Amino acid sequence: MSKIVIVGGGVAAYRALHRILELDPLCDVTLISDEDRPAYERPMLSKELLTSDKPLRSLGVRGSFPNLTQLFSTRATKVDRRQKRVLLDDGCEISYEKLILATGSRPRRLEVDNPTSERLHYLRTAVDAEKLRPFLCPGNRIAIIGGGFIGLEVAASARALGAEAVVLEAQPRLLARVAPESLSTWLHDLHKKNGVDIKLGAQVDQIAEDPSTGGMIVRTASGEIPADAVLVGIGVLPNVELAVDCGLDVDGGIAVDIHGRTSDPYILAAGEATRYPLERLGLLTRSECWTTSSDQGTIVGEAALGSLGDGYREMPWVWSDQYEASIQYLGLPLTASRMVTHPGESQNAWVDIAWDDAGRFLGAIGINSGRQISELRRALRKGLPIPAKFGLETQATL
């Protein structure tokens, strides 16, 4: 019997738990989560959970496992590597033989936020989504600070529900941190067509409550935006503090190998808090990516039981659904020096394909092009060249 402790309650933690229980149903395993329920499909929070009556899809454990303990609404506060134990916020201690850190990320806070207001929202957990949802209704206006994926998905959800949406982005274009201009421009047009008011270069100076209306006011250099609610979506920060405090190697994320092994042989890590190697591309990266967290979780579950398979060899792959559009983001296209746009298989479909000067395929962005992205993902994972059908004689410099 092996005593495994998992810190975290998201998809990486639960995929690890599922794999451990699949391989060893009698395993003595304890999961510690600061959320109030088992993991769920977090991508639903900004989309289906806001716009439909579909229940949140759970990733919880099905079946009975005699040596499984799940501690919810509980925070791990310290890892004592010498004595191999985890300290909890309720004062308890849990010893481990193998520890899995799947601590995920948290929303980056706006410096000028107004944390006492019930109308100011961040969106990371099911509880956050449940609080936000009632504000997305006809007649209401929501101000969204941050023109990234979360902000734009909530804007699309707000419009689907008949609410007004204003997006305030500090950069000169949407998704400036992660997207090429082609995607920024396309998304800008998509949201404009759907009635979203987009304000670029809008640095927020203050978020205040408006006592005359009971609503909120967002103040920028170019004016005031009244809103019934404010959503802040300006990125996430990896939860690496436990790892830093106990002296693990951390460099922008908990340093792991393709099996999720950290610098301590008794500690593994998976998911958004990790910085991991993409061996095919010769790069280290940290991903904010549901599929990566899911796959890495399964791998560290195996590794915690001493089974090392092929390790993580997939590529980061993010999807975003906005209105009727499917946006897919594969690999690391922004590290490329060259990118070309290939027409998709239907109207309103296209694929940007990216590679470097050495001819290495590095990633792609697809709009309504799931089939092509599937094919490109296989090529990227296997280290193959870009499939010939994409005809790259029309190369263009990024």
Place this chain on the structure above:
Amino acid sequence: MTVMEETWIDACGVADIPDGGMHHFKHNENWVVIYHVDGDFFATDNICPHAFALFSDGWLEDGLIECPLHGALFDIRTGEVKRGPAECAVNTFKTKVDGDRVLCAV
């Protein structure tokens, strides 16, 4: 207990689907896709059980169909989920070849 009787319908011609290809159709309430793999024909629901997307827009390889929207992967022979985010299997339908036609039991 009610036993639903199978209804064999003429889905398409054998020559209509190249090897590795798909053909989709709607019959009453069923959205069905037929896959041609190495001379054999298989059929499943055409709608992903995870979120609305058509498998006929997806990627078929090694007997697995990948949903074009969120990448859920299914075995076209058994309907089994091979990779999430889907948690439940997709319905499968029997097929058979009659002369130059592919029949499907819906």
